């Protein structure tokens with residue numbers, strides 16, 4: 344039961360990250376493989392705020408802003424210029440991969456290779472439904488719930504959210520309806536980047552200790568969760584994150600936890616073989 | 630027409646127009662005009678550039694030479710949202726709706742440029758016009774039948790009360806009866822109401838029946854133009870488009 348509790352928190356963190364990731368992919372058409380490096384960079388910015396006297400939770404907005412600004416800038420100054428040249432989509436994927444390596448090891452060059460942790464205590468231990476959850480873990484669950492409800496509300500009920508979905512489905516027709524798709528895409532980078540930064544900080548908090556390369560393989564979990572739920576499906580992303588989060592942690596009770604990503608990857612391969620558009624997805628449906 | 634759906638028309642004019650992809654022209658030397666209260670149609674074989682021409686008029690494809698005007702307003706190479714703002718409603722041949730969005734959401738996006746408070750009443754007006762859509766407001770557009778989907782595609786552009794309607798093969802894939810109804814009731818209706826209608830249509834016979842003027846496109850150029858009753862007398866036209874017998878010698 345304790346691995347289930349662990350799995351639940353892992354899944355919550357992954358859900359926050361995947362919702363941002365899948366939204367980015369659906370609206371902007373960029374498979375941003377640098378997502379993990381932006382997560383960890385955001386975590387470090389929050390960490391330095393924390394070290395300089397800001398409480399851990401108050402440092403969270405620093406991470407969120409870092410994620411938003413970095414993602415926006417990455418699109419504005421790297422992806423967009425490459426996309427303009429009408430290169431094959433694979434080029435942008437390779438560029439993203441390069442950015443990920445630069446982002447991760449550039450960070451390592453700056454902060455060094457040692458493990459750090461936020462100055463934060465994990466709070467009281469609660470015994471709920473047979474699981475032992477710390478105060479920190481409960482807060483992560485609450486953040487996840489708030490994020491999912493907010494994104495649901497944004498996409499379903501707001502003008503911006505509907506314009507994002509329209510841009511994702513048919514950009515030409517969206518423009519012809521008066522939607523400023525470039526603006527919508529930039530806004531999507533900001534919002535999904537904010538989720539990326541948020542995910543980075545809670546990921547680091549949940550890990551307890553972390554270093555520059557801690558999120559390096561996280562992209563595998565993200566891809567698995569996204570494809571499981573269907574690319575561009577925010578609800579699918581939540582579902583995919585639950586499945587991947589729980590299965591990797593629960594299986595870690597039986598096999599070496601180092602193989603977490605391998606298990607996610609096997610799930611991803613199975614998924615791509617049998618249901619390439621995920622459980623809920625049909626190609627790309629934000 | 631009981632509801633004010635479309636506005637009094639404006640004149641849409643293209644002069645010396647050439648347009649295409651990647652700087653290479655697909656259509657060239659095009660002079661066409663559509664006027665209020667009239668249905669002007671464009672017919673021509675597959676690949677003759679009909680869709681490309683329409684796209685260049687509404688800012689989806691780049692104009693390489695010549696001009697597009699709405700009344701006296703030069704709209705050459707304006708972004709397509711600017712063209713929409715000036716009252717031109719464009720229904721593309723394919724990808725004419727947002728499949729994952731519900732019918733209601735499709736209409737809402739159609740009314741994106743409106744004041745938020747006007748949207749519900751505009752949706753009501755469009756539904757009055759296409760009552761069939763009423764019962765399927767929460768259905769995803771991707772799940773509609775071909776005819777329902779075309780009604781939604783037209784409903785989307787009607788949200789902005791366009792004065793000029795640019796329609797690319799609105800009857801493709803529709804059953805003959807539905808196609809006839811769409812052309813003769815709805816599309817002819819817009820023109821009779823005073824709007825400007827520019828229509829690309831594969832069914833030449835049906836197009837001629839509702840048109841006031843028809844252009845024939847071939848190889849990216851206007852090869853023939855005239856009133857339907859004159860074209861019906863033209864042997865070459867009859868042979869190529871109306872499936873008639875070759876001209877007698």
Ligand SMILES: Nc1ncnc2c1ncn2[C@@H]1O[C@H](COP(=O)(O)OP(=O)(O)OP(=O)(O)O)[C@@H](O)[C@H]1O
Nearest residue numbers: 650655673674675676677678679680681682722831
């Ligand atoms: N996006 C594009 N890029 C390059 N060439 C294109 C593009 N779209 C169309 N073409 C080419 O332009 C030519 C004219 O195409 P267009 O779609 O305008 O023809 P059409 O008259 O509408 O045909 P149809 O009756 O089949 O709809 C074709 O040869 C087509 O291959």
Ligand SMILES: [Mg+2]
Nearest residue numbers: 679680681722
């Ligand atoms: Mg065409």
